Amino acid sequence: MAEFPRRPERRPRAKPARAPAQRPPPAVAAAPAPAPAAPTAWQDQAQWYDRRQGDGGDDFHSTLILPAVRRLLAVTPGGGRVLDVACGQGVLGRALAADGIASLGVDASPELIAAARRRAGGREHHLVGDVRDLPGVLAGNGLADERFVAAAVVMALADLDPMAPVLSGIARSLVPGGRCVLALSHPAFRIPRRSGWGWDDVQGMQYRRLDGYLSPLAVPIRTHPGVVDDHSRTLSFHRPLSAYLNACGAAGLGVIAAEELCSHRRGTKGARSAAEDRAAREFPLFLVLAAVALEDCHS
Numbered sequence: 001m002a003e004f005p006r007r008p009e010r011r012p013r014a015k016p017a018r019a020p021a022q023r024p025p026p027a028v029a030a031a032p033a034p035a036p037a038a039p040t041a042w043q044d045q046a047q048w049y050d051r052r053q054g055d056g057g058d059d060f061h062s063t064l065i066l067p068a069v070r071r072l073l074a075v076t077p078g079g080g081r082v083l084d085v086a087c088g089q090g091v092l093g094r095a096l097a098a099d100g101i102a103s104l105g106v107d108a109s110p111e112l113i114a115a116a117r118r119r120a121g122g123r124e125h126h127l128v129g130d131v132r133d134l135p136g137v138l139a140g141n142g143l144a145d146e147r148f149v150a151a152a153v154v155m156a157l158a159d160l161d162p163m164a165p166v167l168s169g170i171a172r173s174l175v176p177g178g179r180c181v182l183a184l185s186h187p188a189f190r191i192p193r194r195s196g197w198g199w200d201d202v203q204g205m206q207y208r209r210l211d212g213y214l215s216p217l218a219v220p221i222r223t224h225p226g227v228v229d230d231h232s233r234t235l236s237f238h239r240p241l242s243a244y245l246n247a248c249g250a251a252g253l254g255v256i257a258a259e260e261l262c263s264h265r266r267g268t269k270g271a272r273s274a275a276e277d278r279a280a281r282e283f284p285l286f287l288v289l290a291a292v293a294l295e296d297c298h299s
Contacts, residue, residue: 034110034128035110036108036109036110037108037109037110037129037130038108038130038131038132038160040108040159040160040161040234040235041107041108041109041112042088042112042159042234043108043109043110043112044223044232045223045232045234046089046109046111046112047111048223049088049089049112050089050112050115053088053089053091055091055119056091056094056095057091057095059265060263060285060286061091061154061155063264064261064263064264064285064286065154065155065183065261065286065288066091066092066095066154068183068259068261068286068288069092069152069154069181069183069288070095070096070099071259072179072257072259072288072290073096073150073152073179073181073290074150074179075096075099075101075149075150075179076101077099077100077101078100079101079149080102080147080148080149080175081101081102081103081104081146081148081149082096082101082102082103082104082148082149082151082152083104083106083134083148083150083151083152083170083173083174084096084103084104084105084106084151084152084154085106085131085134085151085152085156085166085170086106086107086108086131086153086154086156086157086159086160086166087105087107087112087113087116087126087154088107088109088112088116088154088156089112089115089116089119090105090115090116090117090119090124090126091154092105092152092154093105093116093120093123093124093126094119094120094121094124096123096124097120097121097122097123097124100123101123102123102124102125103123103124104125104126104127104143104148105124105125105126105127106126106127106128106129106131106134106137107128107129107131108128108130108131109128110128113126113127113128127141129141131160131166131169132160132162132165132166132169133165134166134169134170134172134173135169135172135173138173146173147173147174147175147178148174149174149175149178149179150178150179150180150181151170151173151174151178151179151180151181152180152181152182152183153166153170153180153181153182153183153184154181154183155183155184155185157182157184157244158184158185158236158237158238159235159236159237160237161218161235161237163237163239163243163244163247164247164250164251167180167247167248167250167253168250168251168252170251170253171251171252171293174293175293176293176295177292177293178292178293179290179292179293180248180253180290180291180292180293181288181289181290181291182244182248182288182289182291183286183287183288184244184287184288185285185287186260186284186285187213187238187239187240187241187243187244187287188210188213188240188241188287189208189210189283189284189285190285191210191211191212191213191217191238192217192219192221193217193219194210194211194212194213194217194238195208195209195210195211196209197279199272204275205275206272206275206276206278207279208279208283213240216237216238216239216240216243217236217237217238218235218236218238219235219236219237219238220233220234220235220236221233221234221236241287244289248289248291252293252294252295253291253292253293253294254291254292254294255289255290255291256290256291257289257290258287258288258289258290259287259288260284260286260288261285261286261287261288262280262281262282262283262284262285263280263285265280266280
């Protein structure tokens with residue numbers, strides 16, 4: 001019987017050696033965001049506020065507030081720096097820079113200061129710090145001996161508590177006779193949860209309703225009231241006008257001028273348009289005070 005030729009035995013192929021499994025590199029934890037320098041800093045609102053303000057401010061800032069602040073500061077180019085207290089994302093500093101005026105902005109929110117620095121030109125500088133301790137902030141940055149020709153707090157004083165150390169720190173930082181300008185929501189007509197518009201059918205008149213004025217208030221304000229899942233808030237401190245005037249006097253700041261600013265906005269035309277426009281011209285939304293350092297408060 002013929003024998004069939006056998007197939008040569010196949011040797012098993014050697015399997016290629018596997019490279020040892022490489023473990024992924026350990027995740028590097030993101031550096032924690034810098035902590036705000038004060039509990040009422042607008043840190044959580046910084047990105048939204050920066051988008052809202054942009055380079056020149058919203059229409060209230062660009063049309064009403066900033067022009068009044070610049071008028072009352074009465075600073076000329078080359079005369080020294082302006083101290084921008086609670087500067088936010090630097091909208092006042094940019095307006096002053098356009099006039100050829102240098103400024104130093106201080107704010108408690110690292111996010112807002114970062115936004116201010118991104119938008120800044122050569123005449124603007126910014127520091128993170130608690131404006132309730134301006135002398136300490138300046139000293140900690142090698143500026144203890146600098147005196148400013150003027151200072152401003154634009155739409156921020158109602159976010160600061162207590163107010164007295166802010167104003168006394170400003171007074172100590174000014175040259176004698178230097179101006180301090182305060183711009184704020186009008187404390188007599190815009191009171192959080194205590195004021196609003198009403199309509200009198202008998203008189204055919206729009207009026208301003210006040211449900212309180214003299215009592216100080218600390219009111220949480222929702223940043224985005226129309227957004228269901230956004231619970232971020234700021235804290236607004238209402239004080240009567242006398243509290244601002246007395247605090248200025250106690251700090252060594254004498255009030256010399258004031259402007260009350262009415263809204264430039266007008267509603268759609270309708271049956272009540274004339275009355276609404278009249279009310280808008282009668283009731284100011286903002287108050288801007290100018291004061292001067294009455295004496296050298298550096299001691």
